[in-house]
Amino acid sequence: EEERFRSMLERGLKLLEEEVAKLPPGAPLPGEVAFRLYDTYGFPLDLTEDALRAEGRGVDREGFEKAMAEQRARARAAWAGSGEKALDRLWFEIKERVGGTEFIGYVAEEGEGEVRALVRGEKEVPALEEGEEGFVILSQTPFYAESGGQIGDTGWMRADGVEAEVRDTQKVLDNLWLHKVRVKKGRITTGQVLHLEVDHARRTKIRANHSATHLLHAALRRLLGEHVTQKGSLVAPDRLRFDFAHPKALRREEIIAIERLVNAMIRQNRAVETRLMTYEEAVEAGAMALFGEKYGDEVRVLAMGWDEEADRPFSVELCGGTHVKRTGDIGFFKIVSESAVAAGVRRIEALTGDAAVTFAEELEDRLRALTEVLRVPADALAERTTQLIEENRRLERALADTRKKLALAGSAGRGGGPEPKTVAGVAFLGQVLEGVPPKELRGLADEAKKRLGSGVVAFVSVNDGKAAVLVGVTKDLAGRIDAVELVRAGVAAVGGSGGGGRADLAQGGGPDGGKALQALAAIEAALAAKAKAA
CATH class of the missing domain: 2.40.30.130 (Elongation Factor Tu (Ef-tu); domain 3)
Known part of the structure; x- marks a missing residue:
């Protein structure tokens, strides 16, 4: 993901260099180029302006806004052409009238x-x-x-x-x-x-989640860096989702630090301040504006929390949504997941208030259940779980070795497994294996072919009522006998179709494990016909 982000950044910078090289000294970058950098490579306009400022250049903002407006117009036209056109006209008519x-x-x-x-x-x-x-x-x-x-x-x-x-x-x-x-x-x-x-109860939950997104945004910028910008959000009564620009996954310690900072702002229980001012005044006062959003002459500015080190509000954003009166009304903030959305864009999903408390209680219930099942205290769970995983792996290896020995007993000419038989002059070893995972069949076939020396091996593994079929042919028979042809005969017998691989090793499967013996018989019959024809 970091490589994709770096690659996009490099391509964007290369485009910027190429376009600047075409310009006369001091000429501004055309707005449509700046918009292409924003739209295709995710370059915010302020980043492009910063890159050009060192060269004494600016950006044609009017051209940028025009390109943005044209894209929005195309989007509106596409939406209007998707079956909503009659309603579009109706809304216009109603608004003009009322x-x-x-x-x-x-x-x-x-x-x-x-x-x-x-x-x-x-x-x-x-x-x-x-x-x-x-x-x-x-x-x-x-x-x-x-x-x-x-x-x-x-x-x-x-x-x-x-x-x-x-x-x-x-x-x-x-x-x-x-x-x-x-x-x-x-x-x-x-x-x-x-x-x-x-619906007051629902609105109350939405308010808490919306205010929490503002605190989350500010916390991300404080702890990860000012490159963090909002890329999308969802504020619902039961959860919040926040997408933001960041090149890599968050470490566990970063998530904990973000939660702690947001909850510290909640515990301050300071009043949320709302002011109306001009857009220019708001930006000058340090308010965060969502890039690409359309704002009027007068904007609503929300300030919440207090940054004691900087002696200023912790979060200041332009926002038209509904919010809590005091940060304490949010109650409690808990991140439940962090994931990738696209190259350079991460997503945090979180809960607040009663939903966050319930989530924490459920986690505690699961933790308590594990301590009871494993009979260890909570602080020993990780160590005990690691021990169990290692023990399970050891037992799986031992079981696989046992299966292998049993399956190969016949090919070695010893008891405990079926003896090889001769089919039209070709040695043939066929065996049904109960409970052997399909992924182990290839290794068994390779070992059986070595022990057999020359011939054909066929294994049908039955798991949960389904059959996995594998056929191996030794190298000396290459050109005479094709493993793919043989495995397809066995697959058909267990209700499957097809089957593929190489001439010396092929596999397939079917839903009817009860016909495993019929599959071996079908493979043997196909081998007899093929060997005689050869």
């Missing part, structure tokens, strides 16, 4: 909203009847619409004789909220005023 939706969810989880439009299927309708599903567009709403990795709110809409379940909340055209509902009782009509209620 305007956008006012979001009140930062300050309230309940409120009143007038029904401005209703959509069922791909058509606007005057009402949604009991049992029907559709979208409700309101004048204002406390429901958060999916954005920035945070999933949409759910909850209820009610009026006299009316109740509807809000199953999801989405947003189109910047500020048109789409509430996906199922009418449980009564009917919803245009112009009706509904009482709106967000």
Whole structure:
């Protein structure tokens, strides 16, 4: 993975050097080239600008933004052409007629909203009847619409004789909220005023997970380096997922340090500060912005935790999501997995609050169960487990040696196994082996051929009702007898098809281990026919 990341970095730098060499002295890098570096090689714009600054060059930012906008337009066109085109037009028409939706969810989880439009299927309708599903567009709403990795709110809409379940909340055209509902009782009509209620328990969990992603992001940058940038996220009620730029897997000690730092910020229990300011003011104040995101003239800035060494907020980010009031509301943070997503991109999945506590309790239960089964204290589990693994390997080797001796007893002319027979002038040793792993058959066949000197060996191993068939032919018979032809005869007898390998060693298998003896008989018959023909 590190090699792939390094390779992409080298190719990107090479492209940058080639493009700069084409430019007149002091000329800025074309925006489309900077965008190609970002889109293809993962070069953030600020990294490209830093690389050019030493040469007294800049980047055509306007051209970069134009290339970014063109790509987004292509993506929108592709999405619109995937069957959603009629709905796209409908959303535009509705917004032009009724305007956008006012979001009140930062300050309230309940409120009143007038029904401005209703959509069922791909058509606007005057009402949604009991049992029907559709979208409700309101004048204002406390429901958060999916954005920035945070999933949409759910909850209820009610009026006299009316109740509807809000199953999801989405947003189109910047500020048109789409509430996906199922009418449980009564009917919803245009112009009706509904009482709106967000699922508080679910929102509370989402808030905790979203705030935890901010603390996690800051902790990663503090402990791993400022090259860490967010590449994606998912904020759900039951978990959080955070993708970030980093060239290699995290060591266990790094994961522990990240958890400790995030939990230290949680224990501070400081109030989360929210401010509205211009984008320029926010960036100047040190706020992290997601590269590629579109921000308006006024942005919402979240600050949480306190970095005592630097005497400033621990995390400062631009964010439109919902968050806890105090960091202590997160409760507890626990990383449950760390993995690769792509070259140079890692993924952390984590839990907070009750879910994190439950996860820790389940781990403790498993640990206690292991100590009881192995009859050792927790601090001796690793040593005892290592001992058991080594003992198991020793026993497996001993068992394999025993199987080998039993299987080869016949080929050596001793008792304990079938004696070789002569088939059309060719020595033939065939044996059914119960419980011998298929991977051991090749070694057995090689050894049996050595002991046989000249001839054909055939083994059928039966495991869990299935048969593995292997045929070996000594080198002196090469050109006369083909192991592939013989093994296919045996495979067919146990209900399989095909079989392959080389002329001197071939194998295959079938589902019917009960016909292992028939497989040996089929191989012997095929050998007799082949030897006579030769």
